Every structure is written in C-alpha cells, then in structure tokens.
Amino acid sequence: MSASETVTAGRGPAAPGPPGRGRPWAVQVRDxxxxxxxxxDPRANTLRYRLTRPARRRSELVREIKALRGISMDxxxxxxxxxxxxxxxxxxTLMRAVAGILPPSGGEIEVHGRISTLLALGVGFNGNLSGRENVVLGGLAAGLNRRQIAERxxxxxxWADLGDFIDMPMKTYSSGMYGRLAFAVSTHMEPDVLLIDEALSAGDAKFKRKSYDKIRELVDQARTIFLVSHAVGTIRDLCDDCVWLHRGRLMMRGDPQQVTAAYIRFQEVGEDAVVLEDV
Incomplete structure (x- = not known):
C-alpha cells in the first residue's frame, strides 16, 4: 500500500479508538x-451442470458466508x-482486508504508512527462484528500490541464517527455512504496519526467540503490529491491545490479559499450559 491508502466499499461510521491514546491512527477500520x-454445489459453475439442470434463481445456486460483520476499530x-x-x-479475512488483498463488501479501511505482511509461509515467493532472488522480489513488492533492497x-x-541455501531454489526449502526467510524479509523492510498471521507457530524454539526479539525491536521503533495467534501466552507477552473475533463480529477489545481470559472462558477450557499455547 502507499503511504496513505484507503480500501472502500460503501461507507460506515467511524469507530472510536481505545481510550487514552493520543497518537495518530495507523489503521482505521470503519463498519x-x-x-x-x-x-x-461444486458442479454449479460447469457448463454441463447448467445445461442438464433446470434454470434456477441465483440465490438457489449460491450461498453467502458473512466472514466479517460490521467490524470497526482505530x-x-x-x-x-x-x-x-x-x-x-x-x-x-481481517488481515487480508487490512493488507488490501481482499476488498471489503461494505465499509472502509484506511492505512497510513508502508504495510508489510506475513500472512502465510512463503506467500508471494516463487519456488523456482533462489532465496536471494525472492528477497529482491519481496523488497520490490514492499515498494523499495534495488538500492534500498541491497542495503538490507x-x-x-x-537473520534467516540459511547458509548456502540462500542461493538454492526455494522449492528445496523446508517449512522452517521458508518461515525464517519470510519473516526476515517482512520485518527488515522497515514497515510502518506489520501484519503477522500465525507465522510464529511454524518455527522451532530458536526461531520463536529470534522472532520475539525482532518484534520487540520493531515495537521500540514505534511500529504498528497486528499479531494473529492461537497462542494466548504469546498475545499476552507481546501485545498491549487485543481484539477477540467470533463469527465475523468483534466481541471484545481491551487489555490482552482481560480479553484472552474472556475468550478462554467463552471456549469453556481451562488456563493450563497447553491452552496458553494453542487455544
């Protein structure tokens, strides 16, 4: 996204931000x-199905899934x-909408600053190209020029610590190697807004430790980070704000300890060690 980009479909009311924050907004999500x-029926899009079945109304052939329902947050x-x-x-779905990958059916999303995404391992990478070449592609996609990419x-x-594999095709990488390079590319492009969707759960203990340290470094630089995770312990340790979504609706927002506690109670599970790492 550009320095200030808006994704719109209709307009909804602006939502108030969390109390006590005087800083400018990085992301605004409105209704x-x-x-x-x-x-x-999976066959409904085929020509044979349409020719051999009687004409039906579109509503009978297609069903709607409401993935997000009136989400608002600053x-x-x-x-x-x-x-x-x-x-x-x-x-x-929310992460993809904020990233500009998925346009909203209604409402508006505005992002102020350069955005970087880590939505799934290897998304955007070309398996036939080397890690080095994919670093260049990732940098260009983030809006950097070749000189800026070379500097980083x-x-x-x-950080990725791939050794000689950096010059080998990425289709030869393990999932852990994919994850390390994807995280390194996403976090070293100096993003104003970083979206991380379940990426920290894919690595080993060393990767998680390095990832936490890098996230804390970005926090010290006043970067804005969205962290999606089933690991409640991670949310409580790294985040200073938290939202809980359920069936497309925003159920609660506030202190991570309080929000995750309410979420766990709702799930009717206890706060044991297993739950804290995979609710």
Missing part, C-alpha cells in the same frame, strides 16, 4: 463487512494488537 459467495501508531478467535472467526540484504540473509 467493514466481507461476504463470500460460494456455490452450493489502531494507533506503535500499537501491538493481538487478534484472537476460534477457527472461522474472521481473523485471517546482508541483514536479511544473516
């Missing part, structure tokens, strides 16, 4: 709805926002 339309610069919720709550390359390669 955002996202609806997926999927065939009721997120200040320098906030580390945790996003929790069960599978299907709309967390990844050594830091990225050192």
């Amino acid at each position: 955002v709805h996202i609806t997926y339309r999927v065939p009721r 997120v200040a610069h320098g906030t580390v926002l945790g996003v929790v919720g069960a599978n299907g709550a709309g967390k990844s 390359y050594e830091q990225i390669a050192a």
